[in-house]
Amino acid sequence: xxxxxxxxxxxxxxxxxxVAPETAPEALPDTLLTMLQDLRLTLSVLNRxxxxxxxxxxVDLDCLDILSRHGPHAPxxxxxxxxxxLATMTxxxxxxxxxxxxxxxxxxxxxxxxxxxxxxxxxxxxxxxxAHAAQELRExxxxxxxxxxxVVIDFLRRVTGVQVRPTEKETAQAVGPERDE
Numbered sequence: 001x002x003x004x005x006x007x008x009x010x011x012x013x014x015x016x017x018x019v020a021p022e023t024a025p026e027a028l029p030d031t032l033l034t035m036l037q038d039l040r041l042t043l044s045v046l047n048r049x050x051x052x053x054x055x056x057x058x059v060d061l062d063c064l065d066i067l068s069r070h071g072p073h074a075p076x077x078x079x080x081x082x083x084x085x086l087a088t089m090t091x092x093x094x095x096x097x098x099x100x101x102x103x104x105x106x107x108x109x110x111x112x113x114x115x116x117x118x119x120x121x122x123x124x125x126x127x128x129x130x131a132h133a134a135q136e137l138r139e140x141x142x143x144x145x146x147x148x149x150x151v152v153i154d155f156l157r158r159v160t161g162v163q164v165r166p167t168e169k170e171t172a173q174a175v176g177p178e179r180d181e
Contacts, residue, residue, distance in 0.1 A: 059084070063078060063096065063102075072105070101118065102119060
């Protein structure tokens, strides 16, 4: 597996294993687990390459992703969502703010509350580096009928839920009571 930069775009090249038609039904869950692990590694390689290009680490990139896709968050909300201690989140936000990636603002409804938002221009720069991979994914999806895509979406939503549940409890214990900077 390797990450290739071509004309400012990144592509992850990986030899993906195919599931043989003769694979026993009871082996499919383990095969699927292996494929999900391969996907995690593939995305990690891509994110590390993009992060290196912009001089941000993977945790910072995850934070920017959340803020770009889901809008402003309180630091404690970000810490909870990312599974980080609030003190660690403060360091992440300090780095991103120094780099011009995020802005901390007082909430209009409660001046004691701080919200963090991603700089839209900087976010767009990162999005452009993923555009090629996103287009390849759209092309891949085009070969599957809509009902199959719905099954895949449902499966991924459920897998994400299975993975998140234990983490939220552990994170709440690590972060402590909710408060904002």
